[in-house]
Amino acid sequence: MQRILRRVRIPALVGIAVIVVALALGCREDAPAFASAVVEPPSRMPEVNLVAGDGQPFRLSDQQGKVVVVYVGYTFCPDLCPLAMSTLGNAYDRLPAEVRDGVQVVMITADPARDTPEVMAKYVNYFDPSFTGVSGDPATVLETLASWGIHPERSATGANGSYFVSHPTRMYVFNRDGLLRLQIAHDLEPESVASDLELVWREGND
């Protein structure tokens, strides 16, 4: 009788111990369940020192303490850019209020010749009034993008000199220390974008 009990009890205790350890390990491993490409370790990107839509200087380093999402596109773009921006608008709306206050969405133009800071301000405001549109002196904007490895190319369309511009497929997410943490695919669902942004925000809060 006692032997039976012991036989039962020991495996049971071992079993419980295994489960507890597994849960503890499991929780730790499951925590960063990002849908986006994770940058490991988080890396510093070259500084952005341009002009925000309100005419004030925009520096990436001034955003520290917030999770910053940077999208590089242009306003003459009728398909992908508004799609990406509405995804960000939708994701932003899904964030809990406390997280939303700690997230800043920024769109930097890939077409500074046409997109002045004023145009950028009007454009991003359509998707969410809190978003920041960034442009500046065209040469400086293009140099900044080049320092990030982004080289927008123009392709002409029509007879009146209008053109389209190539732009990155991914959005950049910086953590609260100002380090590049994620690269979000432009076609990720808003639900996943929101959950990724919240995870990055929580990383800085632990």
Next chain:
Amino acid sequence: MMHTPKAARRLILIAAIAAAGIFATACSSDSDEDAEATAAPVEATATLAAPAAPAIEIADIRARATPGLENENSAAYAVITNRGTEKDRLVSGSVDASVAGRVELHTTVKEGEMMRMVQVDGWDIEPGASLELMPGGNHVMILELAEQFVVGDTFTLTLVFEQAGEIEVEVPVMEIATSGMATPGAMN
């Protein structure tokens, strides 16, 4: 034989409807080169009483609402199905000058880490096949809008097909989010 019994009459009617249906299915492509094909979006369920359904069926057409900048663009999306028996091809589109400056057919291509839009000269649509124009992929570009596209607006878009000719459609302006997004370059 003047007075056919009710049941028999019903049978004849059913047979006639069936025959008309078969006829419509088999011969749906021949009359479409005529002006007759100026149809509004057609439901997938063709009415038996109607003459042969148009070979080109345009469903789920919509255009993107715009932020209201100077000289802005929009894009229209739809699912275009070839119900005929011959290959057709969407070759161009147009709108009235009061809507926009011009219309182009575009696709989106991915080049490494960059995306760009490229103008194309058309898309073939095989019999029974559908051409899907969707966000992030193939689209009808509407350039140089005369006025901002606001949700709830509609405008007339003329699509030109090699076989079916010109088809006019009313396009509603909508907020277009991610759903139904294409994988760029996947159509090639």
